[in-house]
Amino acid sequence: MDIKTATALRRLRLVSAPEAVSFLLLLVCSVLKRTTDFNAVPVMGMVHGVLFILYVVFWADAWNRTKWPLGTAALYFVLSVLPTGGFFAERKLKRAAENAVNAAIAARARKEGTVTA
Numbered sequence: 019m020d021i022k023t024a025t026a027l028r029r030l031r032l033v034s035a036p037e038a039v040s041f042l043l044l045l046v047c048s049v050l051k052r053t054t055d056f057n058a059v060p061v062m063g064m065v066h067g068v069l070f071i072l073y074v075v076f077w078a079d080a081w082n083r084t085k086w087p088l089g090t091a092a093l094y095f096v097l098s099v100l101p102t103g104g105f106f107a108e109r110k111l112k113r114a115a116e117n118a119v120n121a122a123i124a125a126r127a128r129k130e131g132t133v134t135a
Contacts, residue, residue, distance in 0.1 A: 026080040026083045027084065030107075034111065036104075040062065040065050040069050044065075077098065
């Protein structure tokens with residue numbers, strides 16, 4: 019995996035959890051708007067909108083660089099529109115990054131002749 023691909027995946031991972039939190043806060047603000055005089059929906063809507071747009075841009079970049087199959091790309095997009103999906107996307111991307119690093123270390127060890135597996 020080259021550095022640009024790793025960077026694209028890292029950006030997607032870093033924006034996925036805040037996007038999920040903003041979605042949940044927007045839902046809470048929507049309920050509070052209907053039940054009390056508290057109205058933070060315009061502010062939270064803007065924050066969530068910006069984070070969602072960032073997620074989609076980073077998702078498209080990651081899809082372009084990693085050449086994910088359509089099913090994987092669709093999964094990450096669907097996770098962005100579910101209220102807690104960003105948390106699952108972040109965890110899945112973190113696991114994929116760790117696996118890529120471990121594979122790179124193993125490949126380098128085999129290349130250097132340190133490991134014969």
